[in-house]
Amino acid sequence: MELKLFQKDVAAIFNVSEDCITYWENNRSEPQIQYYPPIFGFLGYCPFKLDKSTFAGKIKAYRYLNGLTQKRFAKLMKVDPATVSRWEDGKGGGVKKNEIDAVLSSCSIVVNQDLTKGLNSD
Incomplete structure (x- = not known):
């Protein structure tokens, strides 16, 4: 308006x-998740409360800000979609979880802030 x-x-x-x-x-x-990034850009912020202090929160924040379904994220990370679902539920572990956590921790995941400053990796 x-x-x-x-x-x-x-x-x-x-x-x-x-x-x-x-x-x-x-x-x-x-909206389907693929519309999230342009919606966030249009709004100028992410309207979701995402807790990126946990592994589950980092995954969800990364997926939302990049418009990725669990299935697409799983494919990119070379894991099963059910594994991603378990991780987002706070369950599961393993070597792959530690590898992905390291990757996500190295990304700038800007949540609930001005998104015009960028969402790319450092």
Whole structure:
């Protein structure tokens, strides 16, 4: 509203239908995760409360900020999607978990801050 954009304008920005925007606005559906990064950019912040102090939180923050499903994240990290699900539930461990934790710890994961400053690795 502040930008004086119509639903059709916002739909064009995200390459979705006007109905999709209406459903999002009325909580009839939620955006698919691949739309999160452009939505965060549009808003200028991440509206989710993500705790990146835990391994589970780091995974979720990384996935949300990069628009990755658990399945896609698992493929990138060369693990089973069920493993990612367990990790996000705070379960499981192993060598692979330690490797991924090290990778995620080396990334700049900016949450609940001005996202115009960048989301890339250091």
